[in-house]
Amino acid sequence: MKLTFKPAPNYRSKQSTTGIMTDLTLCLLAVAVFAVIYYFVAYGSSMGIRVLINLCATVAAALVTEALWFKAMKKDVKEGILSSYGWVTALILTLISSVNASVYALVISTVLAILFGKLVFGGFGQNIFNPAAFGEAVVMSSFAASNADLLSGATPTVAYKGYGWISTADQLSGVIAQYGGLGKMFLGMYDSTMGSTCALLILACLVFLIVRKDIDWQTPVFYIGSVFVISLIVGLARGAGIQYALFNVLAGGVLFGGVFMTTDPVTSPVSIPGKILFAVGAASLTLIIRWKSNLSDGVLYSILLMNMLTPMIDRLMDGSQIKDSKRLVRNMLIGSCCFAAIALIVGIAAIQPKKTAAAEPAVTEVTAAADTEVPEVIISEGN
Amino acid sequence: MSEEKKKKSLIDQLIYDNPVFGLYLGICSCLAVTTTITNALGMGLAVIVVLVLSNILVSLVAPFTPDEIHIPVYIVIIASLVTIVGMVMQAYMPSLYDALGAFIDLIVVNCIILGRAEAFASKNGVAASARDGFMMGLAYTLSVFMMGFIRQILGTGVLALKNPLTDTTLFSLRLLPNGFDIPIFTTPTGAFLVFAVLAALVTFYKNTKDAKAAAAEKARKAAEAKEKAAKAAAAKAAAAAKQAAAKEA
Numbered sequence: 001m002k003l004t005f006k007p008a009p010n011y012r013s014k015q016s017t018t019g020i021m022t023d024l025t026l027c028l029l030a031v032a033v034f035a036v037i038y039y040f041v042a043y044g045s046s047m048g049i050r051v052l053i054n055l056c057a058t059v060a061a062a063l064v065t066e067a068l069w070f071k072a073m074k075k076d077v078k079e080g081i082l083s084s085y086g087w088v089t090a091l092i093l094t095l096i097s098s099v100n101a102s103v104y105a106l107v108i109s110t111v112l113a114i115l116f117g118k119l120v121f122g123g124f125g126q127n128i129f130n131p132a133a134f135g136e137a138v139v140m141s142s143f144a145a146s147n148a149d150l151l152s153g154a155t156p157t158v159a160y161k162g163y164g165w166i167s168t169a170d171q172l173s174g175v176i177a178q179y180g181g182l183g184k185m186f187l188g189m190y191d192s193t194m195g196s197t198c199a200l201l202i203l204a205c206l207v208f209l210i211v212r213k214d215i216d217w218q219t220p221v222f223y224i225g226s227v228f229v230i231s232l233i234v235g236l237a238r239g240a241g242i243q244y245a246l247f248n249v250l251a252g253g254v255l256f257g258g259v260f261m262t263t264d265p266v267t268s269p270v271s272i273p274g275k276i277l278f279a280v281g282a283a284s285l286t287l288i289i290r291w292k293s294n295l296s297d298g299v300l301y302s303i304l305l306m307n308m309l310t311p312m313i314d315r316l317m318d319g320s321q322i323k324d325s326k327r328l329v330r331n332m333l334i335g336s337c338c339f340a341a342i343a344l345i346v347g348i349a350a351i352q353p354k355k356t357a358a359a360e361p362a363v364t365e366v367t368a369a370a371d372t373e374v375p376e377v378i379i380s381e382g383n
Numbered sequence: 384m385s386e387e388k389k390k391k392s393l394i395d396q397l398i399y400d401n402p403v404f405g406l407y408l409g410i411c412s413c414l415a416v417t418t419t420i421t422n423a424l425g426m427g428l429a430v431i432v433v434l435v436l437s438n439i440l441v442s443l444v445a446p447f448t449p450d451e452i453h454i455p456v457y458i459v460i461i462a463s464l465v466t467i468v469g470m471v472m473q474a475y476m477p478s479l480y481d482a483l484g485a486f487i488d489l490i491v492v493n494c495i496i497l498g499r500a501e502a503f504a505s506k507n508g509v510a511a512s513a514r515d516g517f518m519m520g521l522a523y524t525l526s527v528f529m530m531g532f533i534r535q536i537l538g539t540g541v542l543a544l545k546n547p548l549t550d551t552t553l554f555s556l557r558l559l560p561n562g563f564d565i566p567i568f569t570t571p572t573g574a575f576l577v578f579a580v581l582a583a584l585v586t587f588y589k590n591t592k593d594a595k596a597a598a599a600e601k602a603r604k605a606a607e608a609k610e611k612a613a614k615a616a617a618a619k620a621a622a623a624a625k626q627a628a629a630k631e632a
Contacts, residue, residue, distance in 0.1 A: 108565055116576060142567035 007125030020214045020265070021085045027205035028091040028260065034201050035194040039099060042191075051099060051194060054106055058094045061107040062086035065114045084124045086114050092132035092260055095195025096253055096300070097139055098155070105143035109135040129307045130267045133300050140300070155192040156185070156251035157296040165291045166234075166351045169241050176247060185250045196256035199249075206259045215263040219275045223258040224249060226283030230340060234287075234347030254286065257299035267307045273332035274317040280336040282306045284343035291351045395592075402519055403526035404585040408494040412486050413527055414574040418538070421545045423531030425479045427524025429468050429487060431517065434496055437461045438504040438516035445505040457500045458491070465490045476547035495523060526581075533577050538568035 032055055040048030063086055070080035090110050097106060113135025118127045159175050160167075167175075176182055179190040188198025196202075209215045228245050235244030249255065262268060262282055269278050282302045289298025316331050402408045409430075416426040440460050448456050469487045472480045480487065490496065499519055504512040536542055540559035545552050567573045 104563060112567070112576075120579075138567055141570070141572075142565060 007122070018082075021088060023209060023212050023214045024088055024260070025091070027209060028088065028095065028195075030205060031095055031195045031198070031201060031256075032091060034188065034198050035095065038188065038197070039194075047099070054097070054099075054101070054103055054194075055091065055094050057103050058090040058106050058110045059087045061110045062090035062114050065111050066119070069115070069119050080123075084118075086118075089113055089118070089131040089135065092195075093135040093139075096132065096136050096193050096256060096261075098193050099191070101139055101143065105139055109138040109143070112138050125266055127266060128310075129304055130261055130264050133261060133304050133307070136300050137304065140295075155296070156190070156247070157192075157290070160247070160251065161290075161296040164351060164353050166238055166353050167240065169239065169243070172240055172244060172247060176243065182243065182246055182250065185247075192251075193253060193256075196253040199255050202255045202259050209259070209263075215265075216272065216275060218272055219263050219268060219279045220258040222276050222279035223262050223283050224254060226280045226340065227254050227258075227286060230284065230287055230343050230347065233344060237348045248287070248290075252290075252297040253299035257286075257303060261299075261303050262306075267310060269310050269313045269317060271314070271317040271321055271328065273328045274313045277313055277317075277332045277335045277339075278306050278310065281309065281339045284339040287343050288346050291346060396518060397522045397525055398585060398588065400518070401522045401526060401585065402495045402498075403523060404582045405589075406498075407582075408498055409523060410578070412489060412493060413523075413530065414571060414578060416483055416486050417527050417530035417534055417574060417577075418569055419482075419535045420528060420531040420542070421479070421547065422482050423527040424524065424544075425472075425476070425547055426483055426486065427520070427527050429472065429483075430490060430493065430495070430523050431520030432468055433461065433464045433490055434499060434520040434523075435513055435516040436464050437496055437500055438512040439509055440464075441500040441504040442507060442509050442512035448505075453505065454497075454501075457497060457505075461496055461500070462491045478545070478550050479547035495519060529581060530574070530577050533581075534568045534573055537565050538573060540564035 036048050036051050036055075039051045063081060066081050066084050066086045067077050070077045073080075093110055093113060094106060113131045117129055117131035117134035118124065121127045156175065156179055159178060160172070163171055163175070176185070179185050184190065185197075186199045188201065190197060206220055210217045228249050231248035232242060232245035235241055235248075238244075258279075262279060269275050282305075285302035285305055286298040289295055289301055295301065313335075316335070317328050319328065321328065399405060403410065403413050412426060416422045437457075437460055441457055444456065444460070445453070465488065468490075469480070472483075472487060499516060503515045507515070532542070536558050540561070540563060541555060541557050543552055543555035565573075568577065
């Protein structure tokens with residue numbers, strides 16, 4: 001028998017890694033083009049150019065870092081760069097950042113992500129963590145203070161964090177109305193992290209990637225679906241209704257992360273049951289981090305945490321995928337139920353509506369005042 | 384072996400026998416106190432003092448210490464020394480004492496000190512132990528200074544050294560323009576990154592040097608073998624000539 005030893009991802013079909021990465025790059029470029037156009041139209045040319053500069057600078061930084069690395073390692077530079085796909089990392093990193101992030105912060109984070117997130121592990125295929133998520137964690141933990149205050153409006157996740165991620169249906173409607181209603185949120189006509197706004201475009205990318213067999217449909221569908229179902233149950237139990245579930249899916253990076261980051265072939269489990277368990281776990285952690293931590297959104301850290309669990313999930317799911325399917329499905333169900341149950345318990349029993357200054361005037365004055373009062377408070381919360 | 388070791392240059396000794404990057408001892412304090420070079424140097428000095436004195440005392444008491452209780456005995460010696468150093472620091476350098484905090488007391492359980500007492504001082508004389516303690520302490524100080532240097536410049540953009548006795552700033556140099564510092568290097572994450580990179584560089588240096596030494600050794604052996612073969616051939620020729628001469632006679 002002939003055995004081939006190659007780092008992940010390995011594919012049985014004819015689909016090559018380069019082909020998949022080309023499709024992924026096309027999708028990311030589509031999202032990037034949308035971001036550039038949106039900021040051009042909404043805030044004038046200077047803002048649009050800023051987004052463009054951010055994108056170009058991070059891609060250039062990624063390519064230069066890899067070129068220097070392969071030069072220092074005495075490998076073929078061109079070959080190395082083409083098989084390392086650093087630009088994908090750079091694009092994702094920029095698109096999940098806020099437009100407020102400075103070019104310097106993004107470039108340094110890209111360099112650190114490429115170098116310590118990917119290359120020191122042995123390059124593409126050997127890394128433990130999603131390099132883009134690694135880089136964004138650096139941006140969030142290290143450069144929060146150096147962000148420019150270009151747009152004073154808060155992202156939906158930050159705005160709703162002001163209420164502690166749970167509120168009456170009226171207050172939630174107020175937050176949603178701030179962004180032009182759920183319909184406009186679906187089309188992406190609001191400020192948030194650059195690439196994660198347009199749900200329609202991201203879902204189109206998802207369909208494109210699935211049809212081209214670039215990604216398995218299970219991961220994104222189970223990820224987004226679990227976020228929806230868990231927050232639906234919590235929303236119904238806490239009296240916030242179905243729009244609570246829709247808001248949880250549309251706001252923040254759930255769609256973008258689900259389509260572009262949980263599907264990373266290197267850092268997610270190999271088997272299909274493993275992928276489903278990974279997706280449900282990430283969804284539960286996303287919601288738990290949203291509800292209970294200081295961070296406004298949990299997509300990033302939930303994916304990083306599940307990346308750490310990937311080897312364990314792979315071990316849980318090893319064996320013949322056909323012969324052992326009963327055991328694998330049972331493992332998957334037990335694991336997924338545990339994750340989902342914890343998220344549900346946290347959601348139903350443990351989150352408290354925040355008694356912030358934002359909620360106070362809304363109570364004392366008229367309920368409608370909440371809409372106008374909220375943004376002011378959010379600015380201080382965002383900082 | 385010991386002959387060879389003596390021949391090594393000072394720098395090689397500091398790199399090869401480096402307790403932090405060579406033996407991976409005492410990493411905990413190394414990650415914690417290296418936010419600035421002032422803290423790093425202060426910690427390094429404290430470790431040198433404790434290490435030299437503990438090595439001297441251990442080498443003195445080692446001959447008559449029963450084997451069953453030697454670790455408690457060494458620990459008591461080290462702990463007393465650390466307490467003395469800590470009290471002196473608290474009295475004369477209060478700001479440095481506050482900055483280092485618990486890590487002064489934790490020198491007691493620093494692996495380098497007990498490690499050298501066990502591995503070296505208990506088997507060697509007073510002078511050799513003192514010298515070993517000083518070299519090890521110097522290597523530790525150099526390591527933490529390197530880490531502090533990199534972390535302070537990248538993390539805050541300013542390289543500054545304080546006099547811990549008077550608490551005045553000796554010099555302060557802005558190397559990165561304002562707003563271009565990378566705060567992650569002041570956090571433990573940055574400490575791990577810097578540590579990993581430095582450890583990799585030291586290992587790389589050692590590996591290349593070892594490879595070179597091995598190649599030189601191989602070449603020397605090959606040359607020796609050639610010489611031997613040549614000598615043998617010459618001897619054979621001589622013997623043959625002798626035989627031929629005898630035959631002729």
